[in-house]
Amino acid sequence: MKYRRTISAVCLVAVLQAVLSGCSRKQSAEQMWLTMGTYATVTVPPREMHRIEECLNVATSLTARVENSLSLFMPDSDLSRLNASDGRTVAVNEDTRAILAMSIKYGELTDGCFDSTVTPLVRLWGFNKGNVPPVPPSAEAIHEALQKVGFRQIILSGNKAAFRAPGMEVDSGGIAKGYAVDLCHDELARRGVKNVMINVAGNLRVRGTSKGGRPWRIGVRDPFDRERLLGTLELPHGMAVSTSGNYERFVVIEGRRYAHIIDPRTGIPVEGMAGVTALCTTATEADAMSTALFVLGPAQAPSVLSRLPDCHALLVPDTQPLRILVTPGFRRYFTPVPDHADRLEDLP
Ligand code: ADP
Numbered sequence: 001m002k003y004r005r006t007i008s009a010v011c012l013v014a015v016l017q018a019v020l021s022g023c024s025r026k027q028s029a030e031q032m033w034l035t036m037g038t039y040a041t042v043t044v045p046p047r048e049m050h051r052i053e054e055c056l057n058v059a060t061s062l063t064a065r066v067e068n069s070l071s072l073f074m075p076d077s078d079l080s081r082l083n084a085s086d087g088r089t090v091a092v093n094e095d096t097r098a099i100l101a102m103s104i105k106y107g108e109l110t111d112g113c114f115d116s117t118v119t120p121l122v123r124l125w126g127f128n129k130g131n132v133p134p135v136p137p138s139a140e141a142i143h144e145a146l147q148k149v150g151f152r153q154i155i156l157s158g159n160k161a162a163f164r165a166p167g168m169e170v171d172s173g174g175i176a177k178g179y180a181v182d183l184c185h186d187e188l189a190r191r192g193v194k195n196v197m198i199n200v201a202g203n204l205r206v207r208g209t210s211k212g213g214r215p216w217r218i219g220v221r222d223p224f225d226r227e228r229l230l231g232t233l234e235l236p237h238g239m240a241v242s243t244s245g246n247y248e249r250f251v252v253i254e255g256r257r258y259a260h261i262i263d264p265r266t267g268i269p270v271e272g273m274a275g276v277t278a279l280c281t282t283a284t285e286a287d288a289m290s291t292a293l294f295v296l297g298p299a300q301a302p303s304v305l306s307r308l309p310d311c312h313a314l315l316v317p318d319t320q321p322l323r324i325l326v327t328p329g330f331r332r333y334f335t336p337v338p339d340h341a342d343r344l345e346d347l348p
């Protein structure tokens with residue numbers, strides 16, 4: 001209930017902002033709301049201004065629909081019921097079914113580096129609902145948690161889902177925001193909104209063009225300095241972007257920092273990567289791939305990327321001096337800030 005009041009307060013602020021920005025005809029309109037434990041925005045250029053409220057209403061209700069299906073903080077959500085199912089088969093709705101199917105698809109495509117069943121490991125290392133342990137988990141504890149990890153142990157048949165191994169749990173945190181962005185994108189496209197950008201916590205997708213018919217442009221943040229950019233990315237119509245970094249969410253155990261993305265092959269948080277940005281044709285793919293490429297790192301990323309010709313990426317290793325590794329497809333749309341122009345390298 002308290003949660004609902006917060007959301008309404010944010011919507012009210014957003015509506016006021018729209019009224020204010022409506023006074024200046026040349027400005028793009030942007031609306032913000034809270035969903036899935038984070039912020040989201042929808043933006044339209046001046047010529048699409050009259051549709052901003054419709055965009056906000058559509059996006060707010062679709063993201064709430066996804067959140068209600070997948071939230072691990074709501075005991076009645078599909079995912080909470082599935083995680084508590086103890087081997088029993090559970091009926092799931094269309095969104096949950098699609099998320100599980102996509103999770104399996106990207107698990108296969110990334111050789112298991114994207115694995116939405118990493119939950120026992122996520123908790124073991126103190127993320128999400130876990131408590132941060134005073135010392136790193138033992139090899140035995142990691143081994144035990146790994147027994148409950150494996151996307152191939154998800155059984156999905158029509159609108160029914162179940163787990164093959166006991167103790168399994170799905171965490172859709174690495175893909176659900178992208179999925180929600182695609183839902184909003186597709187519904188706004190169906191309604192004939194031609195120029196719009198939908199953004200859920202840095203998972204975003206565009207349609208058409210921005211102000212003055214110019215391409216939508218977004219900044220790619222420097223993973224070593226949140227206040228600075230590595231460069232800007234021009235987004236062609238329909239394309240989506242997602243960034244995964246080790247700077248946003250991490251735990252500190254015995255003075256050492258551990259990233260919130262875990263290598264499902266070892267059970268240990270990924271080391272050696274600072275940030276990854278994926279540019280793909282859907283936000284679901286960009287979300288899953290930014291997480292997966294963070295696990296894969298520069299040595300293994302190219303072979304997986306070769307299976308996805310429309311997925312382009314930028315990888316920043318967690319080393320100094322700064323290196324910005326980009327695929328040829330990413331380079332086409334990316335302009336580094338002048339300071340970093342000489343830092344760009346081809347991802348081999
Ligand atoms: P964010 O949630 O910060 O946007 P990501 O999209 O990269 O970042 O997703 C990270 C989340 O996904 C983690 O918080 C965790 O819940 C889950 N996760 C961690 N490691 C993996 C992995 N290897 N595969 C899939 N999901 C993961």
Ligand code: MG
Nearest residue numbers: 174287288291
């Ligand atoms: Mg992701």
